[in-house]
Amino acid sequence: MASVGRSGSRSEQPPMADTGHDSNPAEENWQEDGEPAVPRWGPQHPGAKELAELYSPVKRFQEWVCVILNIALMNCNLYHLVINFSWDHIHLILIGIIAGMLTADFTSGLVHWGADTWGSVDLPILGKAFIRPFREHHIDPTAITRHDFIETNGDNCMLTVIPLANMAYKFFTLSPEAMYGTYPWECYVFSLGLFVTLTNQIHKWSHTYFGLPSWVCFLQDWHIILPRKHHRIHHVSPHETYFCITTGWLNYPLEKIGFWKTLEDIIQGLTGNKPRADDFKWAQKTK
Secondary structure (H helix, E strand, O other), X not given: OEEEOOOOOEEEOOOOOOOOOOOOOOOOOEOOOOOEOOOOOOOOOHHHHHHHHOOOHHHHHHHHHHHHHHHHHHHHHHHHHHHOOOHHHHHHHHHXXXXXXXXXXXXHHHHHHHHHHOOOOOOOOHHHHHXXXXXXXXXXXXXXXXXXXXXXXXXXXXXXXXHHHHHHHHHHHOOHHHHXXXXXXXXXXXXXXXXXXHHHHHHHHHOOOOOOOHHHHHHHHOOOOOOHHHHHOOOOOOOOOOOOOOOXXXXXXXXXXXXXXXXXXXXXXXXXXXXXXXXXXXXXOOO
């Protein structure tokens, strides 16, 4: 597989295991004295164990609430989109859907980059609730495949609740004439909300190598959603590239213009903080 560095050049890498790394985390490493070594990654890594234990009942409750609200709002808005549909501006509708997918892909990259690169698990509220999963994922990439629907999608559902609620409010309050005029925009918002909601599920599928439905494999193979091989590039340490995880369409162009590296240089120059310092700290934990 070819990996992409900061310069945009490609170098050949050996075939990688399903974990996104180049060896099997289930294999035991041994020191010269015969004692088992600390796993470099996987569920037995000390950092992975500690991070997994930080998943709390309060966090679980927040995820459940957000998933329920998201599903209710999605169904409500879809119903109103269907009953208000008109062929008059079908071209604008299609543009809105594609634009929503692109915006979701960029948003996924921005959030993924921000959480991977900055902040700490020790931050009040945000650390354990929202940064913790990103730290766990780099140490134990297949943990996401063991998460249920709620844990996988709860946070993404939370991000969409306010825009979807605003969309529903407009369907109930705007006149038919006003809704006709804003309909293409609402298609964009719905597409954006749908693909933001699905982003972490798509991400989970990119780490799942057995038992995927054929339609998911079809979407991956045609790069309509994030393909498995494409996402492996991000999981080459130090995890500094290919952050977009909805469709992955924007990864190559953003890498070619050095988008993430430029942002990191600006922030490091202004704050003195080193990118991925907390990520490295958790990866190096030995107990």
